[in-house]
Amino acid sequence: MAGDSRKTKSDRLTEILRLWASRYSAPLENLSTDKLVGLIERFLTEKPEQRARRRRAPGRWDHEIIERIITPGSHVLDLGCGSGELLERLVRSRSVRGQGIEIDPEKVYECVGRGVSVFQSDLDEGLPGLPDNSFDFVILEETLQTVHQPVKVLAEMLRIGRRGVVSFPNFAHWHIRLELGLGGKMPVNGSLPFPWYDTPNIHLCSLEDFMIWAGRAGVKIIEGHVLAEGQVRPLREDDNLFAEEALLVVQNGR
Amino acid sequence: MARPPKSATSARSAEKKTEKEVKGPDHPRSVGWTRPQRVRLISATCPFHLEAGGSIAPVDVEFETYGRLNSDKSNVILIVHALSGDAHVAGWDAEAAERGRKWRTRKPGWWDEMVGPGEPLDTEKYFFVCANVLGSCYGTTGPLDPDPDAGKPYGLRFPLVTVGDWAKLQALLLDHLGIERLFAVIGGSLGGQQALEWALAFPERVERVIILASSARLSPQGLAFNAVARHAILSDPNFNNGDYYGGPGPREGLAAARMLGHITYLSDEAMYRKFGRRLQGKSAPEFSFGIEFEVESYLAYQGKSFVERFDANAYLYITRAMDYYDAARNWGDGDLTAACSRIRSRVMIVSFSTDWLYPPRECKELAMAICRNGRPITYVMIPSAYGHDAFLVEMLELGRLLTDFLSKS
Secondary structure, three states, rough: OOHHOOOHHHHHHHHHHHHHHHHHHOHHHHOOOHHHHHHHHHHHHHOOOHHHHHHHOOOHHHHHHHHHHHOOOEEEEEEEOOOOOOHHHHHHOOOOOOEEOOOOHHHHHHHHHOOOOOOOOOHHHOOOOOOOOOEEEEEEEOHHHHHOOOOHHHHHHHHHEEEEEEEEEOOOOOHHHHHOOOOOOOOOOOOOOOOOOOOOOOOOOHHHHHHHHHHHEEEEEEEEEEOOEEEEOOOOHHHHOOOOOOEEEEEEEE | OOOOOOOHHHHHHHHHHOOOOOOOOOOOOOOEEEEEEEEEOOOOOOEEEEEOOOOOOOEEEEEEEEOOOOOOOOOEEEEEOOOOOOOOOOEEOOOOOOOOHHHHHHHOOOOOOOOEEEOEEEEEOOEEEEEEEOOOOOOOOOOEEOOOOOOOOOOHHOOOOOOOHHHHHHHHHHHHHHOOEEEEEEEHHHHHHHHHHHHOOOOOEEEEEEEEEEOOOHHHHHHHHHHHHHHHHHHOOOOHHHHOOOOOOOOHHHHHHHHHHHHHHHOHHHHHHHHOOOOOOOOOOOOOOHHHHHHHHHHHHHHHHHHHOOOOOHHHHHHHHHHHHHHHHHHOOOOHHHOOOOOOOEEEEEEOOOOOOOOOOHHHHHHHHHHHHOOEEEEEEEOOOHHHHHHHHHHHHHHHHHHHHHHHH
C-alpha cells in the first residue's frame, strides 16, 4: 500500500465510491465525492429544526397522488386502510366503490364513522377467495412494512387487483444510512417515527430492495413518485438514496 | 396498528356492566309506555304456505312500533328479535298486567338501552317495527294458540316453521302497514339470521342490513346445544307430547334448556368475572347437591324465571328453525358466495371475540362471502368478555357502530 500516501484524500474517496458502485451494482447512485462529503457534513451539522423543515412533508402526500392515479368510478380495495381517510376522499372526489381492510378495532370504528365500508381482518391471514382481478386498484399505503408476510400480501394485491398502488418508507434514504452507519442507532424520523422496541414496522426495505423483488417476481413498475427533501416529485434514478418515501403503481408483468 | 391490550378492554366492559341503568317510562330517552298491536295477517280462508311444507291459517301477528313514520315512508327500521325475544323491544308495556305478562312490569323492553329518543336507534329519526315470530308465545300465532281443527291448543300439531317463513310474514306485515322499502333491518343472534334472510329474500326492499353475533348457519356445536335443550323438554314427564296446556307442563325441562342456553350465552371469562368460584351466600360448602356456588344460583334463577314467561313448545319450534337455517343451502345450492350474490343492501356484520354460539370466525366467513361478490361490507369484531350476550351488553361500542352505520353509510 505504498502508493496510498501519494494519493490525496479525495482520490481515495473516489476510489472507494467506485468500489462501492461495483460491489453493490448501484449505478442509480452515481455519487460524486463532493456530493457524498456534502451529505455527511449535513448529517453531522444539521440542527434538528433544520431537519424538521427539510422534512416538512405535505400531510398525506401520497393521498393526493393516489387520487390522481385512481380512475373515476373504479372499484378500489385499500389494504390496511387505517381510519379510512383515503377511501373517504376517493369516494367523494372519484366516486369509487371502496372497500377497506383494517386490523385495529379503533380505526375500524373510525371508518364506520366516515361511512367507509371496512372489513376487520389481519392481512396476514390472507383474503381467501377474493376473485382474481375483482378490483381495479388495490392499495397498500404504508402497510407493506407492517405485515408478517409482505411477499404474500403483494402477491394477493396483484392477483386481486388489476393494478396495485404501494407506498412505503425507503430504508436506504441517505440520512437513515448515516444514522445507522455513523450514528450506530436505529433511525427515528418523520417517515419512521417509532423506536425499535415499539414499532409496527417489521419488514422495512429500501426502494432498491423493492425494485429487485419486482424484477424477480415479474412485476412491472408503471409509475413512481417519491417524497424527497419535503418535495413530492416523480421517481428518479438516484432515489434509493434520496427518497424518504416512495409510491409505486405496479402491475403483474407476466 | 397496535391492538389495545386485552385487559384494558375487559376492564372497560366490566365497568359498563355495573353502570347499566334502567330507564323508567318518564326518562327522556325512554319511548315511555307502549301498547302491543295485533293484526290478523292471514285469514282462516287464505292459508300461509310454509317452507317446510304445509300451511297454517289463521295467523295473527303481534307487533310494536316506535317513533314516527315520515311522509315518504323512508325511515323505517325493522328490528328482528332473537330466540327468547318478543316484539316488545323498548319502553314499558302499558298492558303488561292485564295480559298476564307480569315480568314486563318489572323491566322495559329487551333492547331499551339501544332504542329511544336520542339513543343509537333513535326514535326521533326512525320509525321502528318489531314483530313477534310465528311459533313464538308472545302474541303471534304459536303452539299455545287454539288449533282450529282440534279445538284445543296446537301443541306439537303446530307445523314446523323456518326463518324464511318469519321474514315472509314480516314482509306481509310491512305490506299491511303500507311500507314498501326498509331503511334498515337489524337483528342479533337468531334475529341476525332473519336480517340476513331479509337481504337474501327481499334484496330490493332493504337498503341496509345489520347482523349482530350471527352467521349464515348455526355451527354443529350450536346444533348440539339445541339438541340437549330440546331433549330436556321432550323427556320431562310433564311434557305429555306437547299437550300440557292446563296441566303442570314441562317446567323442569324448560328450565334446564334455559340454563344450558345461558351457559352458551356467556363465556369462560365472563363466568370467572361474574361468579368466579364464589359460594352462594355461605362461607363454607355444605357438601350437598343443593345450590352451593353462585353460578348455580344464577342458572337456577334464569331457569325459573324463564318458565314464568316462555312456552316449552315454542322453545322447541324456535330452536328447530334456528337449526335448519342455512343461507347457503337455501339460496346458493350450498355455496354461500353464490347465495350472497343476491344481496343489494349495504351490510354490516358485528361479531364478539368470545362468542362461542356464533363465533367470530363464522361471522367473518359470511362477511367474506359478501365481499367476494364485490358488495360493500363492513365487518367488525368487538373485543368483549361477554360471549354471545355481548350484543345486549356492549352498548358503547355497538351504539357507536349503529349510529354511524345508519347515518353515514
